[in-house]
Amino acid sequence: MNYIELQVTVSPEFSDILMAELAELGYESFVETEEGLNAYVLESDFDASALADLVTKYERQTAIAYQFSTLEKQNWNEEWERNYQPIEVAGLVRVRASFHKPDERYAYDMLINPKMSFGTGHHETTAMMLEHQLAIDHTGKTVLDVGSGTGILAIMAIKRGAAKALAFDIEEWAVENARENAELNHCPQIEVFQGTIADVDPTNRYDVVLANINRNVLLAEIPLYANLLHTGGTLLVSGFYEHDSPDIEQKAIEAGLTISGKQIRNQWASLRFTK
Template identity: 90%
Template sequence: MNYIELQLTVSPEFSDILMAELAELGYESFVETDEGLSAYVPESDFDAAALDELVTKYAGQTAIAYQFSTLEKQNWNEEWERNYQPIEVAGQVRVRASFHEPDERYAYDILINPKMSFGTGHHETTAMMLEHQLAIDHTGKTVLDVGSGTGILAIMAIKRGAVEALAFDIEEWAVENARENAELNRCPKIAVFQGTIADVDPASRYDIVLANINRNVLLAEIPTYASLLNTGGDLLVSGFYENDSPDIEQKAIEAGLTISGKRVRNQWASLRFTN
C-alpha cells in the first residue's frame, strides 16, 4: 500500500490543531519539521478536495501552503529515519529508533521503529501517557492497550513490571508494527490483534486500561473500558484537547470512575481515572 506524503508550510503554533484536523481526515502519522508539518495518509484515503477545504479554513488565520506526493511503502523508513530523533520523558524514559545508540542514563529504553504508526512519543499525548505510567505501579498487573499504534504504551507497561498486556488496533499495518516493536523490546508478554474494543472478551478484567485515541471514540467507549477494569484499577486516556476534558471526565464519572490525575501540554490533555 502506498501513502501520500503531505508537506505543510505553516507557523508552529498551528501544528497541533492541524494534526488533529488531519487525523479526522484519515492521516495516520505526523512529523514536525522546520517548515511546519509532514503528514501521511494511505493513498486510498486521500481526499484532495477535503485537504483544500481544510487549508482554506486556516488561510485567514495564518500563512499556509502545501504540496503532496506519493510515497511508496518501502520508502517510509528513509523518510522517518531522516526526521526521527530520540525523545526523553520525565528524565526517566528515552524513546529511540534501532539506529540510535542506547543511553544508560535512562531507566527505560524503548525502541520504536514506527513505520506509519502514530505513537513514537513525540506527540504530547503519548508523552503524557508515559508520564502517567511512571506514576502507577505496574508490578504483577494486567494491561489493555486500546488503539495501540506502535505499541509503545504496552511496551512501557511490561518494562514497568506488568505480567501481560493485550494490545489491539483497527489497522493491519499498526498491528504488524506493534508486534515488531514488542519483539525489538524483548516483550513476549504482549499479545496484539487487529480489531476494536468490541472484540475484547467482556468477561476479561484488567488492572490498567490505556487509551490514547480521540475524543469521539473515548466518549463512546469509556463505559466499556470501565466495565473491563478490576476494582482499584486505572484508566489512562489522552488524544483530546484540554477544553474537551470536562466531557471526558463526566463520561468517566457516569461510568463509576473517579478522576485521580490530569496532565496538560500545549492544549492537549491526558486524564487518569481510578475504578
C-alpha cells in the same frame, strides 16, 4: 524507487487527522514539525489529485498549505533519520528508533520504529501517557491498550513490570507495527490483534486500561473501559484538548470512576482515573 516528501503547514490540532487521511492515500511515515508535518510516500503511489482534494476538504476548516518534492532513494533513510530524533520523558524514558544508539542514562529504553503508525512519543498526548505510566504500579498487572498504534504504551507497561498486555488497533498496518515493536523490545507478554473494543471479551478484567484516542471515541467507550477494570484499577486517557477535559471527566464519573491525576501540555490533556 524514489520517495515524495510532502511538507504540510497546518495548525497542530489537525496534524493527527491529516496523518490518518494521508495514511489512507499510501503515505508510509510521518514527522511532526513546528509548522505542521512532513509525510513520505513512494513516488509510484503519489497521487497529486487525491492530495489536492484532501487539502480542499480541510481548507474550509483551517489554514493549510503544502509543497512536495522528490527524494532520491539513496537519500531516503538519511532524510528520515535526520528528522526522526529521540525524545525523552521525565528524565527516565528515552524513545528512539533502531538507528539511534542506546543511552544507558535512562531507566527505560523504548525502541520504536513507527512506520505508518502513530505514537512515537513525540506528540504531547503520548508523552503524557508515558509520564502517567511512570506514576502507577504495573508490577504483575494485566493491561489493555486501546487503539495501540505503535504499541508504545503496552511496551512501556511491560517494561514497568506488567505480567501481560492485550493491545488492539483497527488498522492492519498498526497491528503489524505494534507486533514488530514488541519484538524489538523483547516483550513477548504483549498480544496484539486487529479490531475494536467490541472484540475484547467482556468477561475479562484488567488492572490498567490505556486509551490514547480522541474525544468522541472516549466519550462513547469510557463506560466499556470502566466495566473491564478490576476494582482499584486505573484508566489512563488522552488524545483530546484541555477544553474537552470536563466532558471526559464527567463521563468517567458517571461510569463509576474517580479522577486521580491530570496533565496539560500545549493545550492537550491526559487524565487518570481509578475505579
